[in-house]
Structure formats: structure tokens, C-alpha cells
Amino acid sequence: xxxxxxxxxAVGVILLAGCPQPSSPxxxxxxxxxxxxxxxxxxxxxxxxxxxxxxARAEYPLTIxxxxxxxxEFSITYRVPSEAAxxxxxxxxxxxxxxxxxxxxxxxxxxxxxxxxxxVEMPEGAEAPKRWEFWVVVKDESQTAMVQxxxxxxxxxxxx
Amino acid sequence: xxxxxxxxxxxxxLVLIPVGNAFAASSVDVSVYATPMVLSITVTPDxxxxxxxxxxxxxxxxxxxxxxxxRTRPSITYFSNPLGDNLTPDxxxxxxxxxxxxxxxxxxxxxxxxxxxxxxGNFAGGDNMTxxxxxxxxxxxxxxxxxxxxxxxxxxxxxVTLPLLTDAKTIDNLGNTLDIWWGVALKTRTNGFTSATxxxxxxxCTAAEHL
Numbered sequence: 001x002x003x004x005x006x007x008x009x010a011v012g013v014i015l016l017a018g019c020p021q022p023s024s025p026x027x028x029x030x031x032x033x034x035x036x037x038x039x040x041x042x043x044x045x046x047x048x049x050x051x052x053x054x055x056a057r058a059e060y061p062l063t064i065x066x067x068x069x070x071x072x073e074f075s076i077t078y079r080v081p082s083e084a085a086x087x088x089x090x091x092x093x094x095x096x097x098x099x100x101x102x103x104x105x106x107x108x109x110x111x112x113x114x115x116x117x118x119x120v121e122m123p124e125g126a127e128a129p130k131r132w133e134f135w136v137v138v139k140d141e142s143q144t145a146m147v148q149x150x151x152x153x154x155x156x157x158x159x160x
Numbered sequence: 161x162x163x164x165x166x167x168x169x170x171x172x173x174l175v176l177i178p179v180g181n182a183f184a185a186s187s188v189d190v191s192v193y194a195t196p197m198v199l200s201i202t203v204t205p206d207x208x209x210x211x212x213x214x215x216x217x218x219x220x221x222x223x224x225x226x227x228x229x230x231r232t233r234p235s236i237t238y239f240s241n242p243l244g245d246n247l248t249p250d251x252x253x254x255x256x257x258x259x260x261x262x263x264x265x266x267x268x269x270x271x272x273x274x275x276x277x278x279x280x281g282n283f284a285g286g287d288n289m290t291x292x293x294x295x296x297x298x299x300x301x302x303x304x305x306x307x308x309x310x311x312x313x314x315x316x317x318x319x320v321t322l323p324l325l326t327d328a329k330t331i332d333n334l335g336n337t338l339d340i341w342w343g344v345a346l347k348t349r350t351n352g353f354t355s356a357t358x359x360x361x362x363x364x365c366t367a368a369e370h371l
Contacts, residue, residue, distance in 0.1 A: 030196035036269060041200035045272050045369040050191035058186045060194055082277060082327045085371040137366060145206035146361065147264060151199045152368040160189075 030063055037111065039067040042138050042151045047118075053160045054126050059100075059119035062153055064138055066108035072142040073107045076116060079152065084133040088156060091134035098122050099134065105141075120155065132157050200269040201276065201367045208240045208263055208344060232359075235350045237296060240264065240343040249343055250315040259311045262341035266365075268334045273370040276334065277327035278320075278363055280306050280344075286357035289349045295321035296345035304349050311341035319345065322363065333370045 030043035042064050049058040066072050078099045080090045102117040118136050122128065135152040143149070186192050210232050227233070227246070240263035241247045249261040268274050283289040288302045296307035296319065307319040308330045320330045322344070334340055344363065 028196045032198045044194035045197045045199040047194045056187040147206045147363045150366040
């Protein structure tokens with residue numbers, strides 16, 4: 001019986017070693033200077049996805065800092081860029097349904113920084129250009145003046 | 161003993177079942193790469209009171225109300241020019257727009273150069289005035305047009321139409337830690353205003369890393 005247990009454990013170890021596991025990107029935390037403590041900022045400004053394919057998933061956390069002296073609600077939205085990077089085209093219409101924003105309306109305490117997971121999950125059988133781009137746009141919804149600003153994280157996707 | 165085997169098999173099954181929820185990691189073989197660059201911009205000031213000598217923001221004096229009546233008229237092109245809301249942004253005569261002819265200033269606080277794209281919404285409150293997306297020379301009944309101009313560029317050749325819905329690239333490749341002056345030209349609707357109620361609109365400017 002002991003031999004049977006050892007055999008099961010050995011088979012399990014072999015299976016684990018050979019089983020493809022989901023990969024996690026190495027996430028480097030932003031290092032903003034002290035002058036940005038009182039500002040709204042996001043990071044990263046660009047995410048590059050490579051070897052993407054139908055049925056695949058890619059994710060990366062978006063860091064948002066609320067530099068206001070008050071709690072503020074932010075909106076995080078998907079957007080098709082009006083102008084894509086060189087050699088890239090704007091995301092296809094269907095791509096909107098592939099984007100997952102873990103919290104599209106985070107409420108952030110004053111001077112606080114939060115991470116919101118962004119993922120792109122392409123369904124099996126779906127089609128996309130060889131290289132395509134979409135934006136994830138962050139807006140401080142507490143802005144009330146005539147001129148308001150937004151910050152866009154560019155996602156550049158290269159298909160396999 | 162049987163319980164031990166079952167426990168081992170159950171543990172193996174739990175480990176080997178692929179994770180499939182919304183917070184799963186990236187798929188195998190897919191590469192995801194990002195450098196933790198910070199993106200941040202500011203705009204100063206953040207409001208333009210058209211033909212209105214607003215003293216609260218320090219925008220007082222004849223230049224902000226050249227007609228001297230604190231009201232907006234139909235079929236007039238207004239400029240957010242600190243030298244005068246009725247003066248085109250080439251009045252200084254250098255051939256291009258100068259900083260002194262621009263009300264607004266973007267500052268790029270990011271670690272990367274940025275492009276800034278803008279659009280302008282319809283006016284709310286008072287009379288109906290919607291953005292026809294035709295630029296600062298085009299207005300009609302209930303329709304206004306607006307464009308942005310940027311310091312250092314030719315007026316009117318380089319003016320950028322401010323559309324209602326799409327983002328129009330207004331600033332190209334603003335270096336990190338740099339700033340730039342800019343302004344807005346706006347032609348009001350052709351039919352008269354009757355409500356005497358304050359009207360407001362929003363210009364939304366989106367910054368993205370310049371690639």
C-alpha cells in the first residue's frame with residue numbers, strides 16, 4: 001500500500017511539472033516622485049501583450065493615485081483610440097466585450113493609491129488584427145470645471 | 161489508508177484543475193510586459209468664462225469682457241485669448257500663436273512624453289447649443305463650433321477642431337516635465353439667446369503616452 005501511495009505522489013509531481021500553468025507577469029511598482037503626491041496619476045502608461053491568441057487571457061493591474069484632499073470616485077472605461085500606434089490598428093468592435101475591468105468605479109481615499117485589475121480575454125474562435133490597440137481611460141469624476149482631464153493606459157496587443 | 165489515498169488524489173485534483181474565474185492569471189505562453197511609468201497631467205486654469213469678467217479667478221478687466229456687458233451674443237467667434245476674448249490668437253503678430261494669447265496651460269508631470277486629445281460637449285443649462293463638430297468657423301441654429309489652438313503653431317492653419325464625440329489630437333509629443341499653452345476659439349449659435357441663464361460645457365482632454 002505504501003508503494004501505491006508513493007506511486008500516486010510521484011505521478012502527481014510529474015503531472016504538476018508537465019502541466020502548463022497560467023503565467024503571471026512580473027509587476028514592477030511605480031516609483032513616483034514626491035511632487036506627484038498631490039496629483040492624480042496612473043501607472044503603467046503602456047501594456048504590451050505578446051503571442052496572444054483566441055481563447056487566451058492577459059492581465060495587468062492598473063495603479064491609480066488620488067492626489068486630491070478628498071475622497072473621489074474614478075471611472076475606468078474601455079476606449080477605441082482615434083489614432084493607433086505605428087503598425088497597429090484600433091481594436092475591432094467586438095473587443096469591447098473582451099475587456100474585464102475588475103472595478104470600473106473605484107472610490108479612492110485622499111492621497112491613497114489602489115490597484116485595479118485589467119484583463120483582456122479573447123473568446124475561442126474570435127478574430128482580431130495581427131496587431132491591435134485599445135485604451136483603458138481613467139477619469140477623476142470629481143472634476144466639475146470646464147476643462148477636465150483623463151489619463152489613458154495604452155494596451156498594445158500582438159497576436160501569435 | 162484508503163482515506164490517505166483519497167486525500168492525496170483530492171489534493172492533486174484541486175491543484176491540477178485550471179483556474180477559470182475572472183481574476184485568473186494570464187494564459188500560458190502569452191507575454192505581458194509593462195514598465196511602471198507614471199502618467200499625470202494638469203491644466204491651469206480649468207475654466208473660461210466667455211465674454212465674462214469673472215473676478216473670482218482673477219480674470220477681470222476689459223479683455224475678458226470686451227463688449228462690456230458680461231453676456232454672450234449669437235454668431236460671434238470668441239477666443240480664450242487673455243489679451244481679449246474678441247482677438248484672434250495671432251494678434252501679437254509673430255506669425256504663430258504666442259503664450260500670451262493662450263488662456264490654458266497643460267503641464268506634463270509624467271515620466272514619458274504624452275499626446276493630448278480633446279473633445280467638447282454640448283452646452284447645458286439655458287438655451288440649447290450643441291456642438292456641430294465643424295470647428296470654430298461653423299455655426300447655425302442651436303449649433304456652435306469650436307477649435308483648439310496651441311502656442312507655437314500657425315493660426316488659423318493649425319487650429320484643431322474640437323468634435324463632440326471623438327478625441328482630436330490637440331497636443332503632439334509633449335515632453336515629460338514640460339508644459340504648453342493653448343486656447344479655444346468658439347463660434348456661438350446663430351439664433352439669439354433668450355433664457356438669460358448661465359450655460360456650461362465641458363472640454364475633456366485625454367493624455368496618453370506618445371509612441
